[in-house]
Amino acid sequence: MKVAVLGFGVVGQGVYEMLRTCPLFEAGPVLVRPGKADAPFKVDDIEKIVNDESVDAVAEVMGGVDVAYAYGVKALKAGKHFVTSNKALVSAKGVELDALAREKGVGFLFSAACGGAVPFLHNLELARQSDDIEALGGILNGTTNYMLDRMQSEGLGYEEALSEAQALGYAEADPTADVTGLDALRKIMLGCAVAYDRLPVEGLYNEGIDSLTAADVAHFQGKGLTCRLLAKGGLAEGKLYAYVQPALLPADAPECAVKKNFNMAKYLGKNSGQIVLMGQGAGRYPTASAVIRDLECIRFGQREMLHELCEYSKAENDGCLCTYYVRMPKACVAEFELAESEAQGGAVYAITKPISVKAMHEKVRALRKGGMPIFFAEI
Amino acid sequence: MKVAVLGFGVVGQGVYEMLRTCPLFEAGPVLVRPGKADAPFKVDDIEKIVNDESVDAVAEVMGGVDVAYAYGVKALKAGKHFVTSNKALVSAKGVELDALAREKGVGFLFSAACGGAVPFLHNLELARQSDDIEALGGILNGTTNYMLDRMQSEGLGYEEALSEAQALGYAEADPTADVTGLDALRKIMLGCAVAYDRLPVEGLYNEGIDSLTAADVAHFQGKGLTCRLLAKGGLAEGKLYAYVQPALLPADAPECAVKKNFNMAKYLGKNSGQIVLMGQGAGRYPTASAVIRDLECIRFGQREMLHELCEYSKAENDGCLCTYYVRMPKACVAEFELAESEAQGGAVYAITKPISVKAMHEKVRALRKGGMPIFFAEI
Numbered sequence: 001m002k003v004a005v006l007g008f009g010v011v012g013q014g015v016y017e018m019l020r021t022c023p024l025f026e027a028g029p030v031l032v033r034p035g036k037a038d039a040p041f042k043v044d045d046i047e048k049i050v051n052d053e054s055v056d057a058v059a060e061v062m063g064g065v066d067v068a069y070a071y072g073v074k075a076l077k078a079g080k081h082f083v084t085s086n087k088a089l090v091s092a093k094g095v096e097l098d099a100l101a102r103e104k105g106v107g108f109l110f111s112a113a114c115g116g117a118v119p120f121l122h123n124l125e126l127a128r129q130s131d132d133i134e135a136l137g138g139i140l141n142g143t144t145n146y147m148l149d150r151m152q153s154e155g156l157g158y159e160e161a162l163s164e165a166q167a168l169g170y171a172e173a174d175p176t177a178d179v180t181g182l183d184a185l186r187k188i189m190l191g192c193a194v195a196y197d198r199l200p201v202e203g204l205y206n207e208g209i210d211s212l213t214a215a216d217v218a219h220f221q222g223k224g225l226t227c228r229l230l231a232k233g234g235l236a237e238g239k240l241y242a243y244v245q246p247a248l249l250p251a252d253a254p255e256c257a258v259k260k261n262f263n264m265a266k267y268l269g270k271n272s273g274q275i276v277l278m279g280q281g282a283g284r285y286p287t288a289s290a291v292i293r294d295l296e297c298i299r300f301g302q303r304e305m306l307h308e309l310c311e312y313s314k315a316e317n318d319g320c321l322c323t324y325y326v327r328m329p330k331a332c333v334a335e336f337e338l339a340e341s342e343a344q345g346g347a348v349y350a351i352t353k354p355i356s357v358k359a360m361h362e363k364v365r366a367l368r369k370g371g372m373p374i375f376f377a378e379i
Numbered sequence: 380m381k382v383a384v385l386g387f388g389v390v391g392q393g394v395y396e397m398l399r400t401c402p403l404f405e406a407g408p409v410l411v412r413p414g415k416a417d418a419p420f421k422v423d424d425i426e427k428i429v430n431d432e433s434v435d436a437v438a439e440v441m442g443g444v445d446v447a448y449a450y451g452v453k454a455l456k457a458g459k460h461f462v463t464s465n466k467a468l469v470s471a472k473g474v475e476l477d478a479l480a481r482e483k484g485v486g487f488l489f490s491a492a493c494g495g496a497v498p499f500l501h502n503l504e505l506a507r508q509s510d511d512i513e514a515l516g517g518i519l520n521g522t523t524n525y526m527l528d529r530m531q532s533e534g535l536g537y538e539e540a541l542s543e544a545q546a547l548g549y550a551e552a553d554p555t556a557d558v559t560g561l562d563a564l565r566k567i568m569l570g571c572a573v574a575y576d577r578l579p580v581e582g583l584y585n586e587g588i589d590s591l592t593a594a595d596v597a598h599f600q601g602k603g604l605t606c607r608l609l610a611k612g613g614l615a616e617g618k619l620y621a622y623v624q625p626a627l628l629p630a631d632a633p634e635c636a637v638k639k640n641f642n643m644a645k646y647l648g649k650n651s652g653q654i655v656l657m658g659q660g661a662g663r664y665p666t667a668s669a670v671i672r673d674l675e676c677i678r679f680g681q682r683e684m685l686h687e688l689c690e691y692s693k694a695e696n697d698g699c700l701c702t703y704y705v706r707m708p709k710a711c712v713a714e715f716e717l718a719e720s721e722a723q724g725g726a727v728y729a730i731t732k733p734i735s736v737k738a739m740h741e742k743v744r745a746l747r748k749g750g751m752p753i754f755f756a757e758i
Binding site (some may be wrong): 014018022024025117118119122123126127129131162204250252254257269270272273274276277278279280281283286288289290292293296300301302303331 | 393397401403404470495496498501506508509510541572582631633636648649650651652654655656657659663664665667668671672675676679680681682738
């Protein structure tokens, strides 16, 4: 199988190298946009790839939505299998790409878009065919897990932890999507699409770690609690929920054993029970290995990761009740129904009574608009 | 796809139920041996299944080697796909069954034979196609993990823990294969066959937990150490190693977060890095879900889990050096090169200097023949 690669950045170079050395595949042309790094078999025009009859499959690892989508459409229309590691693309355009792939009888797989090397979507798709997936989620963003681990184990501040993650290549120059939870949200959107045939694009909530301070970390550690950023999706009374928010966990929770930039993805099958998968969620070869895995699955006949019934949908997070640990200015205390609270260093740390995910996220959003600095996490 | 089931015990009933309710499959006849429990579509003669042209695949979940092998051969010769959860069968006869399946162009998959619901062999096989697997293993036996967890968290003695495991259905009436590490050894044999095309049948060593006492557990806990039974396989300087032995781990080791009858299986890929999979290693529906997963993979075109080059082989464990924590009678102390030792309650607890797995297992075997009660674990 000859595979063209779109993009020659960190992951693209890994994919190309694995294609070159694996006897199952042949490395095809690499699309590099004008002005970008040089590559072997470099082409600068997608038409040269889609018109190349020797190319069987296209691996998209360039990122972004609009251009990647246009190229994906061209590749599929030309009858080429299409695999991608691009979670922004699939969360925005997955249903269209899947319909086109089905029409053309070619494969459209994207397990590298969620969890890097962790074979989460692949196994979730296999499981959902014969099992009822009751819930899914976990630690799906390695950048923030690295930062949390460093803040908690070394007492680093948020900015220090971010700089370190950037220096190590774990965080991008613009880390917004990672630190706000948007990246993890896109991944849980894909998980819901695979598990439930519904790709939620409305009613979603994501809270990241960009409000967390070293003082917060010290306070929570004093209570024996460790912070992790968790993505959650599932069905509750037939309603789809999907959200991302920090959680404070006791030290012996399995999530606390997930260190550095590792991911931990889980699903709960009615028959299988809880299945947990861990590994590196990003990086050149880990992510490339997932792209190659999708190509292997296409080689032995798999064609779809989304099923024919899959459609864009909305999440309903008003039925998900959580108890939250909140750090806020004294002026905000009256805004919440609290079970307990404690003043510390000019702020108040408090535990709410159960409140829905939707209500909590919207309340904090409104208070922040009024200039109130708040951190909150499920407990 | 119509699937016949061989065996109607704990797992067979789960497989039948999942076949009956999953729209991808049709439940075919169930072979129940004379005198055994009743079943729907019961037949008592394998010929009725292999001669039934409407049957596409056979799922063997009856256990044992000789009869299961004879039936597997008949099914494959009749051109039916063959899936099995039977680790004793595949570790003894996997190469022959695979060759026959290849000759007939049908599928032979057995991911349920290692790890129950944990999709270990499936993902290992996908990974090894494009990656170098540097090592594999983990906690592959749920019975002993349950017993260790109970001995360590509740202070139960060995016999109490075993009785409890039997009462809960986690251990069989004859628990020998589990508690001696033979069951875990068979699973690591299968892992090596999938990863390296070599199914080791000689030079293997397995030490279980049947020498562990409540006093040992208390002693190790006093040192901050938790016992787990680990299976390990891999290549070291081109030589295949494969063995099972207890290990004493610090409390924050990820293995210590594996509770009750759960399994934790790992592989280290050169490209993917460390991949860890956890879930229930046994039980009706967890194991049935793995049998069904294999059938799904056959449905979309996968045919093999062992590759054509796979052959019976031997393990060489003389190059694997470990440091061991040993509990022994004073009379044995001179038999080991020790780094430190401590007398306690009539016995000696000691830490050896590095010694090969082969030398250690053989030394203890010889001393036990002389009546010496010894427990040892890697540290």
